[in-house]
Amino acid sequence: MTPPAPPSSPAPAPPLRLLHLDDHLAVIDKPAGLLVHRTAIDAHEEDAALQRLRDQLGRPVWPAHRLDRGTSGVLVFALGAEVASALGQALAERLTSKRYLALVRGWPASEAGVIDHPLARDPELPSAGQPHLEAQTAWSCARRIELPIATDARFPTTRLALMACEPVQGRRHQIRRHLKHIAHPIVGDANHGKGPLNRALAAHFGLQRLWLHAQRLTLTHPVTGETLQLEAEPGPEWAPFL
Template identity: 35%
Template sequence: MIDVPPLTAEEIQARVLHRDGLMLVIDKPAGLPVHRGPKGGANLEASFDALRFGLPRPPVLAHRLDKDTSGCLVLGRHRKATASLGLLFKHGKIAKTYWTVVEGGPIDDEGTIDLSLGRLNAERGWWQKPDPEGQKAVTNWKVLGRGAGLTWLAMEPVTGRTHQLRVHSAATGWPIVGDNIYGNGPRFGEPILHLHSREIGIPISRNKEPVHVVAPAPVHMHERLKACGWNGQ
């Protein structure tokens, strides 16, 4: 787990991956929560005023990513667009691919995890656990590369449960590198969670192809991605 200072206007503008009249897709840094927490502190929303680009109001979150997850984050630029995006996320119409580096890894080269999830307990809020009585949760995965004791995966959440990829990975025996809740990650410092929202496909306009956005791999994942055969692209 790391804490990142708030982004300046220039820094958040430099992280815009896609912009049109309806939405923005930005490259969220790891270590910065999307919302202001109960104790305050740095958060991504505090910088959204710099993303108005001529509109009267700043954009708003169409979904959320965990504090330590990096990559594609979608913002609605006005109320109607945000409502449309919210429905697309709610009904699973948005294609999402995450890159992860996991400890160990699967024997097969691709597969599906179908494991229902429920809340761990009332005290832990968002934390989840495998629970046969919980909400259905399905993740497709594919091996992109392997290294010494590590595997680089593309994971596609079919459902959108809280912490789904993190719990599914850990429950299957290959926790995500740096996961300080479900895996063997440190409480503070290195390694940072190796979970990155790599690609997103958004069918925002009925008569057009989905908007497809790719976020570059974050620096903190480069070393282990390269160990698994990543060529820097």
């Protein structure tokens, strides 16, 4: 009798694309759907950017900030605890600037603006009774898109907009919550978006993702003092909207 074949090992994860690497920092282009690090909520997940980059570089790494699992783009890691602390302080003191691209429902009424709307500290809990923190996000409309498909029975087409967003702070889910606040939720946002629209567009595009991309992060290098402008161009799935 032939013994059963041993279970196959999972295919090795592809290497992360490095945007910048020196003795103190490693910056990657995080794929959408990849955790920054393992959490209790996603305890079943074994793959995360921290572990993958650590194995890729062969040394410990510390995430300097976070991106939601569904968000792609620029993600900075420190290669030492002191550098991680310095980066964390710079981010807390708003000494950095960030630019995101978001594909949203509908067309904004103007070409640019600032959303000034305090946010509850924890978006996972009811906002009543929580402290509300100052939060502003500057935005501009980069492109208006009209798809020849109906995702709402009231309209024969679907209007989307590509928006550039620059959060002043870094509140949890800040851009996602702010765009929902102005009635332009991000396509693919399961928590703050519209389920029927998300499902219809996922079927139309053949891709289900959160359409939010961290395109640029500008910061002062914590060791050399050099100004770094770190950029990750959107993936090929964004091409129809650029």
